[in-house]
Amino acid sequence: MSDAGKKTMMLSKKGEFQAGLPVIHKARQARIRQVQEMKLSGFRPGEIATKLGISRRQVDRDLKDGKILSRLMAQEFDQDSFLGDSIKFWLQIRWKSMRDSEMCQEENARIGHRRNAMTAQEKLVKELQDCGLLAKVPQRLLLGADLPFEDPEVRQAYLDFLILARERGEKNLGV
Amino acid sequence: MSLQPDHQGEATSLSIANPKAALALVEHYRKHGFRDAGELLKFIEAFWGLRLPRAKVCPEHTPPAEYVNAAFFEEVQNCVCWANRGGGKTLNGALVTWLDSVFKTGCETKILGGSLEQSQKMYSHIQERFATSSFTHLVEGEMLKTFTKMAGGGSIQILTASSKSVRGPHPQKLKLDEVDEIDPELYEAALFIPQTARKIKASIQIYSTMHKAYGLMNRVITEAAESGFRIFKWCIFDVMEKCVGRDCEACALWEDCGGRAKNADGFIKIDDAITKKRMASREAWEAEALCLMPSQEGLIYREFDPSIHVVSDIG
Numbered sequence: 001m002s003d004a005g006k007k008t009m010m011l012s013k014k015g016e017f018q019a020g021l022p023v024i025h026k027a028r029q030a031r032i033r034q035v036q037e038m039k040l041s042g043f044r045p046g047e048i049a050t051k052l053g054i055s056r057r058q059v060d061r062d063l064k065d066g067k068i069l070s071r072l073m074a075q076e077f078d079q080d081s082f083l084g085d086s087i088k089f090w091l092q093i094r095w096k097s098m099r100d101s102e103m104c105q106e107e108n109a110r111i112g113h114r115r116n117a118m119t120a121q122e123k124l125v126k127e128l129q130d131c132g133l134l135a136k137v138p139q140r141l142l143l144g145a146d147l148p149f150e151d152p153e154v155r156q157a158y159l160d161f162l163i164l165a166r167e168r169g170e171k172n173l174g175v
Numbered sequence: 176m177s178l179q180p181d182h183q184g185e186a187t188s189l190s191i192a193n194p195k196a197a198l199a200l201v202e203h204y205r206k207h208g209f210r211d212a213g214e215l216l217k218f219i220e221a222f223w224g225l226r227l228p229r230a231k232v233c234p235e236h237t238p239p240a241e242y243v244n245a246a247f248f249e250e251v252q253n254c255v256c257w258a259n260r261g262g263g264k265t266l267n268g269a270l271v272t273w274l275d276s277v278f279k280t281g282c283e284t285k286i287l288g289g290s291l292e293q294s295q296k297m298y299s300h301i302q303e304r305f306a307t308s309s310f311t312h313l314v315e316g317e318m319l320k321t322f323t324k325m326a327g328g329g330s331i332q333i334l335t336a337s338s339k340s341v342r343g344p345h346p347q348k349l350k351l352d353e354v355d356e357i358d359p360e361l362y363e364a365a366l367f368i369p370q371t372a373r374k375i376k377a378s379i380q381i382y383s384t385m386h387k388a389y390g391l392m393n394r395v396i397t398e399a400a401e402s403g404f405r406i407f408k409w410c411i412f413d414v415m416e417k418c419v420g421r422d423c424e425a426c427a428l429w430e431d432c433g434g435r436a437k438n439a440d441g442f443i444k445i446d447d448a449i450t451k452k453r454m455a456s457r458e459a460w461e462a463e464a465l466c467l468m469p470s471q472e473g474l475i476y477r478e479f480d481p482s483i484h485v486v487s488d489i490g
Contacts (some may be wrong), residue, residue: 146199147196147200149203150203150207152210155200155203155214158196158200159214159217159218160221162221162222163220163221166220166221166224173197174193174194174197175194175221175222175307175308175309
C-alpha cells in the first residue's frame, strides 16, 4: 500500500485509528476523489494520469485506495443527520410552494405551486412511513355530510369519485 | 379507495365510505331534483354501478338510457319498450320504478307481469339491487314480499295476473312486464289503472319482446301510434359490449351487425351473442335478439305469405 505508515488521516468521527485500514494523507484523499470523479465521468486511467500529471501506475493505486476511502466514508455516514436534512428539505419545499401559491397572482401558476406543495407533502409522508417514523396510515377517508351539494361541480366530483372507486374494485362505498 | 401496504407490509384498506355523504346527496336530489339527464345517469352509475348503454348503435333504435331518462323526467307518459331477450327491460323497469318512488314523493306504482313470477322478477330487482342502504330510510317499515310502502305516501305493489287484482286503487304508474304473456282481457282492464295524482303524471310502461306472431305485443306495437304509446326499441347490438379487435369478415354476427357493434357501449358479451345465434333458429334469433319480426313457429303454415298466396280474383 502506498503512503502506508504516515499517520495523519482517519475518517472515524472521533479521529481514532482503526486497525486493519490504511492511513491516507488528506492531500492524497483529495486527489483520490478527483481521480474517482474523473473515472466516473468516463476518463480512461491514461487520460487521468495525463490531466493530473501523475503516473498511470499512481492512478491505478489511487483507484484501489479509493475503494477503501469510500468504505471508510460509509462507516462515518450519519443516517440520522441525513434523514433530518431530507425531512427539512421537503418541509422547506412544501412551505415555499404554499407561500408561492398564496403570493401568486396568476391562477394557473397558483395551481402549479399547490401541486408542488402536495407532491412535497406526499414525498415527506412516504419518507416518514418508510423509515418507520410515521406509523399511522389513514384507514378511511371520510367525506362529510356537509359537502356543499348545492354546487353542481361538487355533486359531479362526488359522483365521479364513487364511479372511479367502483372501477378500482372498492366495495365499501357507503351507498 | 386504494390499497396501500403500510410500513409493516400489511394491506390497509382506505375506504371513501361515509353513508352520511350519500344520504345528504340523495336528500338534495329529493328536494331539488336532477339537473339533467346526464346527472341522473351518473347517479345511477355511482350508486348502483349500473352503466346504462347510451350509444346509438342502430340508427332506427333507441338506447336504454334514453328510455330511463324519458320515463323519469316524464317526457313520455305511455310507452312500450320493445327489446331483445336479456336486454335489461325488466331491470330498467325496476330502476325507473325505484327512481319514481324515491325521488317523487307520493308516487305509487303497480307492476303486472305475464305471471306472478314475472312481476316478482321486477320487484326482486328493486329489493336486491336498488333498495340499498342510502334509500332504506325512505321505506316505511320493511319491504314486503309483494308490497312496499314508502315514507311520504308512495308505494310499489306487484299484482297477480287476475282480473280481481287489476280492479283496485289507482296509482299513477303501471308497469306491464312481458306483455306478450298477459291475457288480453286482463291487459284491457289494466289500462284503466293509472291516474294522475299529486302532480305526478299517470303513465303505462310496457316491456316485452315480441315473440308471438299474432300476440298482444304485436297488437300493442301495431296500434301504438293510435293509442299514444311511444316505442323505445333496442336490439342485442344496442346493448352489446364494444367490439374491439375482431375480424368482421370472420365474425358469425357480421350478417346482422355489419360493423355496428364497434360503436356499442353495452354489457352483452359478443361471445354470448355468437353462441345464441348458433344455437337458435333464424326466426327465434330475429324475434328474440334482433327484434325484427315475431316468430312464426307454431303456426300451421309457416311459409304462408298473403302477398304470394292470396289472390283477389280467380279466373
